[in-house]
Amino acid sequence: MASFRAFLNSPVGPKTTHFWGPVANWGFVLAGLVDMQKPPEMISGNMTAAMCIYSALFMRFAWMVQPRNYLLLACHASNETVQLYQLSRWATAQGYLEEKKEKNESK
Numbered sequence: 001m002a003s004f005r006a007f008l009n010s011p012v013g014p015k016t017t018h019f020w021g022p023v024a025n026w027g028f029v030l031a032g033l034v035d036m037q038k039p040p041e042m043i044s045g046n047m048t049a050a051m052c053i054y055s056a057l058f059m060r061f062a063w064m065v066q067p068r069n070y071l072l073l074a075c076h077a078s079n080e081t082v083q084l085y086q087l088s089r090w091a092t093a094q095g096y097l098e099e100k101k102e103k104n105e106s107k
Contacts, residue, residue, distance in 0.1 A: 011067050018065075022072040028055075029075065032082035040093035048087045055080040 012018040028051065035043070055076040062072035091097050 012069055012071065018067075018069050019071065022062075022069065022075045025058075025072070025075045025079070029078045029082055032079065032086060035086060036082075036089075040089040043086055043090040043093070045087070045090045045094070048083055048090060051083045052080060052087060055083060 007013050008015065014020070032051075058076045059073055059080065062069040062076060088097070
């Protein structure tokens with residue numbers, strides 16, 4: 001019970017935005033996972049790239065803020081992974097990755 005009380009009152013516990021912000025941000029990860037089932041033609045390359053930059057910046061923030069916010073870091077690392085995968089699906093569908101592949105095969 002004492003350890004739960006310590007977590008409850010900690011600087012990154014559920015009484016702070018350091019807890020609820022990352023919890024809310026897991027919605028981005030879930031949305032990205034659901035979007036994996038959709039055709040790549042529906043992916044917005046600009047928005048996906050913006051989400052990659054957003055998550056990269058917030059990973060750095062989560063690492064640099066004191067106390068370190070590991071929940072936020074995990075959330076944005078997961079989102080970065082999902083968004084990079086989505087960006088690769090979009091780039092493949094747009095033909096950006098196929099050109100490189102063809103050039104490598106001709107060598």
